[in-house]
Structure formats: C-alpha cells, structure tokens
Amino acid sequence: xxxxxxxxxxxxxxxxxxxxxxxxxxxxxxxxxxxxxxxxxxxxxxxxxxxxxxxxxxxxxxxxxxxxxxxxxxxxxxxxxxxxxxxxxxxxxxxxxxxxxxxxxxxxxxxxxx
Amino acid sequence: xxxxxxxxxxxxxxxxxxxxxxxxxxxxxxxxxxxxxxxxxxxxxxxxxxxxxxxxxxxxxxxxxxxxxxxxxxxxxxxxxxxxxxxxxxxxxxxxxxxxxxxxxxxxxxx
Numbered sequence: 001x002x003x004x005x006x007x008x009x010x011x012x013x014x015x016x017x018x019x020x021x022x023x024x025x026x027x028x029x030x031x032x033x034x035x036x037x038x039x040x041x042x043x044x045x046x047x048x049x050x051x052x053x054x055x056x057x058x059x060x061x062x063x064x065x066x067x068x069x070x071x072x073x074x075x076x077x078x079x080x081x082x083x084x085x086x087x088x089x090x091x092x093x094x095x096x097x098x099x100x101x102x103x104x105x106x107x108x109x110x111x112x113x114x
Numbered sequence: 115x116x117x118x119x120x121x122x123x124x125x126x127x128x129x130x131x132x133x134x135x136x137x138x139x140x141x142x143x144x145x146x147x148x149x150x151x152x153x154x155x156x157x158x159x160x161x162x163x164x165x166x167x168x169x170x171x172x173x174x175x176x177x178x179x180x181x182x183x184x185x186x187x188x189x190x191x192x193x194x195x196x197x198x199x200x201x202x203x204x205x206x207x208x209x210x211x212x213x214x215x216x217x218x219x220x221x222x223x224x225x
Binding site for chain 2 (some may be wrong): 004023033035040041042043044045046047048050056059069091093095100101102103104105107108
C-alpha cells in the first residue's frame with residue numbers, strides 16, 4: 001500500500017523566492033502533521049490538521065510559513081520569501097484518527113535556499 | 115527550552131551487544147512516548163511506543179523501559195545487528211498533538 005508521499009524530494013530556491021511543498025497522506029488518514037528537520041537534529045513540529053481544520057500552528061517559525069489542507073486530504077506547506085535559515089528537510093506525517101497518535105512519515109522534501 | 119533530552123548523541127556497539135538510549139522529559143502532560151528509527155534520506159519510522167501506565171514494553175528485539183516518577187524512558191536493542199545502524203529519536207506527545215522529538219542518537223553496530 002502507498003505510504004505518505006511528498007513532492008518534490010529536493011528543492012533549490014534562491015533567497016527571496018516562494019516555495020510550495022506537497023504532502024499526500026495515507027488514504028483515509030484524518031490527521032496530518034508538518035515537521036522541520038535541520039541537519040543533524042530531530043524533527044520539530046510546525047503545524048497539525050484534523051481533516052481540513054488547522055488545529056495547531058504554534059510551531060510555524062514566522063508568518064512567512066503557511067499551510068493548508070482545503071479538502072482534508074492533500075496538504076501544501078508554503079514558504080514565502082525564503083531565507084537561508086529555512087534550509088532543512090520538511091517532513092509530513094499522517095495518522096489514522098485522533099486519539100491514536102501513530103504517525104507515519106514521508107521521506108521529506110530537502111529544501112536548500114541559496 | 116528543550117522538552118525532551120536524549121543521550122548519548124552517538125553510540126558504537128559490537129554486534130550482539132545491547133545499546134541503550136535514554137530520554138528525559140519535562141512536561142508532565144505528555145502521555146505518549148514513541149521511538150523512531152531514521153536511515154539517511156528516509157523519513158522516521160515508528161519502532162515502538164509506550165504510554166505511562168506501563169513500566170516496560172517489548173516488541174521483538176526492542177524494549178522500552180519507562181519511569182514515570184523520574185520522567186525518563188529508555189530504548190534497549192537486544193542482539194544488535196549491523197542493520198540496526200541508524201539514527202534513533204525518542205519523542206513525546208500529549209494526546210493526538212504533534213510530537214516533541216529529542217535530538218537523536220547516531221548508533222553504529224560494528225560487525
């Protein structure tokens with residue numbers, strides 16, 4: 001069966017460009033999470049959706065970061081006016097239902113901002 | 115404030131040995147404690163998880179020990195193999211919230 005799919009796998013952006021990262025969760029999974037993983041560090045929580053509702057965006061580092069999941073399935077993380085410090089791997093995870101916090105992760109999108 | 119502290123940062127063990135990785139947490143509201151394994155270029159994969167109402171959980175060669183009063187938990191890998199060489203992360207969460215991860219342990223199992 002298909003796991004969590006993220007695209008693109010690699011993205012190179014010039015400083016100041018806008019980028020959009022896509023996540024396709026496992027079919028039927030209610031919850032979707034975004035994390036940022038800097039080189040050699042653990043993932044850090046960014047934001048979380050239950051269906052189309054964004055329940056927690058406390059981890060988004062600035063107002064340049066925006067996430068959406070309009071139909072409760074595919075999600076997009078958008079970063080406006082990228083900065084060098086945004087360079088990281090962006091991980092998406094999904095879980096089947098709330099109350100059962102088994103999160104399945106995609107392989108991530110590696111963003112490099114030059 | 116780092117809410118989940120993980121040690122050691124790196125660990126080298128001979129094949130067949132028992133690597134032990136330790137984590138400590140601060141937020142007493144956490145009630146779910148998973149361990150993830152990550153290989154280079156891959157996303158983290160869930161290994162085993164525990165809730166605070168039990169002190170130990172075993173799945174195959176992986177065991178979690180949990181000490182609620184000390185706010186600590188650890189991962190033991192029995193009969194370790196070179197294929198277990200990876201980065202291991204402990205994590206914690208309250209309910210169905212996002213996970214708070216430790217900084218990771220880079221484990222090498224020597225043949």
